[in-house]
Amino acid sequence: MLGRCVSFARQVSMTDASSPPSATDTAAASDRLSAIDVFRGLTILEVVGHHASGMALRHATPGSLTHDALTILNRSLHFAVPAFVFLSCVVLTNSLLRRFNPGQYYWRRLTRGGWPYLLWSVLYILWYVWTGQRDAASLEDPQRWWTWLAYGKGSYHLYFLLVALEVYLVLPLLLPLARRRPSVSVALLAGLAAQIGAYFLNKEVLHLQFPASTAFWYVLPITLGVAVGARFGEFEDWWRRRRVILLPLLAAAYALYLPVALAYVRGERVTPLIYSTLSWTFTALVALALMGLAHRLQRGPDRVRVAVATLGTVSLQIYLLHPAVLQALELWRAPLGPPALMLAQVVIYALVALLVPAILGRALLRTRLSTWVFGR
Template sequence: MERFSWVEVFRGLAILEVVLHHVSGRFLRELPQGSPEWLFLAAVNRTLHFAVPAFLFLTAFVIGASFYREFRLGRYLENRALRLLWPYLLWSGIYLLFRYWDTGAFQPERLPHQLLWGKAYFHLYFLAVALQLALLLPLFRPLLFRRPHGAWFLLLGVGGTLALYFLNRAYRFLPYPGSFVLWYLPAIALGLYLASRLERLPQILRLWPLSLLLVGVGLGGYLPLALAVLQGLRVDTFHYQAFHWIYTSGMAFLLFLLARRLDQSRLRPFLAFLGRYSLQIYLVHPMVVRLLEKYPDFPEPLGLKPAFLAYYLLALALPLFLAHFLSRVGASRWVFGR
C-alpha cells in the first residue's frame, strides 16, 4: 500500500461503479421492460459489471507485489482474518437479521450453505471470493519469484478458466460459479503478471490500446447477451462468459491505468477518500438502497431522474457518515475490520 499511492484511487473509482451498478439495477424495476428507457438503463447496468474482477485484480497485484518483501504466513493470515473474515461473518449476521426483518425469511438449516457461498445477502459473495483469494495467493509466491514468461500467466488465466468452465459444465459441482475464486482467474492472473513485472510497468502500460480493443470486443459480444438474459431469453453460456471474461479483464487494466493517471490530478483527494472507505460503502449501501425502496415517501415523488440521483448520493453518503463516525469513536475495527 505504501508503495502504490494510486491504490485508494482505484478503489474509489471501483466503489463509485459498484453503487451506480446496484442503484441502476433497482430502477430497472421501475421501467417497462423493453422500452427505450429500460434498454438504456439496462445497458448501463450491464456495462457496469466489472467491479468484482477489478477488485480481485487489484488484490492479486498488491499482495503479489508484497511477496517480494518480507513475508510471514502467520502474520498474513492474521491480517486477512481481521480485515476480511471478521467483517464477512459479522455482516452476514447483520444482513440475515435485516432480511428477516424485511421479508420474514430465515432458514437456520441453510446457514452453512449461505456462509460458504456468500449468500446471506446478494452482495456478500464478493467477500467470500476475496477470502478464497487470500488463501490462494500465497501458493503463487514461488511462481512470482521465478518470474516466468508472460505466456505462463496467460495459460493460467485462459487455460485454467476454460478447464474450470468445461469441468463445471460436465459435472455441475459449483452451485454458484460467481462465488468461486477460480471463476475470476483471468483478472487474477493479470494482476499477478503485473506484480511480477513492477520494473517494466511503464512499458506495459503503453499497451493500453490493446486493452481498449479487448474491452471493445468483449463488450460488443457480452452486452447483447446480457440484455437478452435480463429479458429472460436463453443464451449460449460459453459465449456469455467468454466475452465477459475478456471485457472485465480489459476493464481492470484500464481502471489500473486510469487510477495511476488520476493519482496526480485534483480528483485524487476525493477518490482516495472514497477508496479508504470502499469496504464500508460496499457493506452498507445495499441496506440504504433497500430501505429507500421499502419506504418510498422519499425520494420517489421527485420523479425517476431526481430519485435516481438521490438514491445514489444517499447510498454513498450514509455509509461514509457511519464509517467516519465509527472511526472517530474507535469502533471501526470491530465493525469493519479496519
C-alpha cells in the same frame, strides 16, 4: 468485500483490495493517496452505480426506452467483483514478494476478512427479515443458514467477501509463479485459457452449486493480478505501450459481450460458455484499463484525484453499507413517476448510499469500533 498508505510504487502494506489505508487530513491525503486508492475509488463508484441502476430497473416500465437504457448501464457496470479480486492479488502479491510471514498473513486475513464476512452476513440476514424481505421462519432453517454462510448469500453483495477469503488462502501458493515475474500480456492469455479450463472442470467434474461465489470462477483476474503485482513498478510503462492494442480490444470485447449479457438478463437462451468467456474477457480488460486510468488520475488535478481516492480509502465500508441504505430508501419511497423524475430520484439515492457510508467510514477510521465492525 474491502495501516497507512504511502505511494504504492514505493510501499504496499499487507492489505486486501477492500481494506484501504487512510489519511488524517486533506493536505496529508494529497501526498499519500496512491493509484491503488484511486482504483478502489473508481470501482466503488461502479458498485454503487450498478446496484442503484438495478434498483431503478425494478420500477421502470419493461420495454420502455428508460428500462432499456438502465439495462444497458447495469450490464456495462457489471465488473466490480473481478476488478476487486484483481486488485487484491496485485496488492498482496507485491507485499508477499517482499516479506511473507505465514502466521501473521493468515491471522490478518482471518481477522480482516473472515470476521467481517461472518458479522455482516448475520447482520444482513437479520436486516432482510426485519424489513420484510425474508420470512422470519427462514431463521429456523439450518439449510438456509448453510446456504447463506457457505455461499455468500446472506445478501446479494456479500459473496465477494467469501471469494476474497478463498483468494487469500490460495495466493501464497502462487508465490513461485510471482517470483518468476510473468509477463502481463502472457498472464492475460494464459489466465483466460486456464479460466475456460476451470469452466469445463466445473461442468464435467466439480458441479459447484454456486461457482461464481468461489475463487474458482476468478482464475483470470487472479492470474492477471499476480502478474501485475509482480511487475507493479513497470505497469505504467507497460500500459502506455499496450493501450493502443488493449483499448480497442476492450471496445471489441464490450461490443460482443453486451448483446449476450442483455439477452441473458431478458431470459433469452444463451450459450453459457460464450457468455462466461465474453464476461471474463470484458471484465479482465476493464480491470487493466481501470489500473491505467488510476495511474493517469494520479498525475491529474488534485481535486479529482483526492476526491476519488478518498472514496477508495473507505471502499469496504461503502461496499458493506450501501445496499442497506439503498433498500431503506426504496422501502421509504420507491422511485416512481415520469422517467426524468424517477431517474433524478435514483441519482439522489445513489449519492446518499455512497456518501453516508463514506462519511461514517471516515469518522470511524482508526477507532476500536471500526476494527470490530469492518475488520480494520
